[in-house]
Amino acid sequence: MKTGRAILLSGAAVCAVWSTNLWGQDIQVTSDKGVVTLSVTAQKAHVSGQAKTPVMSVVCQQKGKKFTHAITFQPGGMLSEQEYSSFGNSTTLVLEMTIGENKQSTTWMSHNFKSFQSYEYVGKTEPERIQFLQSLLNVPTVSISFTPFLTGTPASSTFDLTGLKTEFDKHPECAMM
Numbered sequence: 001m002k003t004g005r006a007i008l009l010s011g012a013a014v015c016a017v018w019s020t021n022l023w024g025q026d027i028q029v030t031s032d033k034g035v036v037t038l039s040v041t042a043q044k045a046h047v048s049g050q051a052k053t054p055v056m057s058v059v060c061q062q063k064g065k066k067f068t069h070a071i072t073f074q075p076g077g078m079l080s081e082q083e084y085s086s087f088g089n090s091t092t093l094v095l096e097m098t099i100g101e102n103k104q105s106t107t108w109m110s111h112n113f114k115s116f117q118s119y120e121y122v123g124k125t126e127p128e129r130i131q132f133l134q135s136l137l138n139v140p141t142v143s144i145s146f147t148p149f150l151t152g153t154p155a156s157s158t159f160d161l162t163g164l165k166t167e168f169d170k171h172p173e174c175a176m177m
Contacts, residue, residue, distance in 0.1 A: 010024050023110045026163070027040055028041070028094065029167060030039075030154075031108070034062060034172070035061045035091060036059070036060045036061070036171045037057050037058070037060075040056050040061075040159045040160065040161060041054070041055050041159075042054040042161070043157075043158050044157075044158075044161055046101060052076030054073065054074060054076045054144070056072070056159045057071070057073075058148070058164070059072060060171060061173055062172065066068050069126070069174070070131050071129070073095075073118070073120075073144060074119075075146055077117065078149035079147060083149065091109065091110050091117050092122060093110070098141075098142065098143040098145075098147040099136065099139055099142050100135075100139035100140070108120060134176070135137045140161060
């Protein structure tokens, strides 16, 4: 009887430790003056031994009766200059993404006055951004392919989004009305 309880107890402890992996990566939530940011760190750094790991975030804000959303990507360093296209005061970058099982090209923007380490998904309209956001909320993983500056070696970062929808639904600023 004691052996059975010990096995059950150790089995429960193992399940408790591993169950956090079943729920996906932790979603970091920050809130500042009506703006909520939900961030997911990539499963690993794209360069072995590098301290900086890419981060994908969803930024939500309510302005009166309107809701706005932005999807951002911080690669954890600068990206290859060959991938950029400049237009006026902004710079765009096309990155290959795998959303669930679907591969697609996506356009991201950084303004010239920024450090070029943070990119925002470019959707021409809020409905287009909402459609892209819904595709992210409905898949367990997303991968973004890019080329880190000075390496010349393509890299890919994978984000576990299994907990993103649950966290997203907790914040009224993130409503999609």
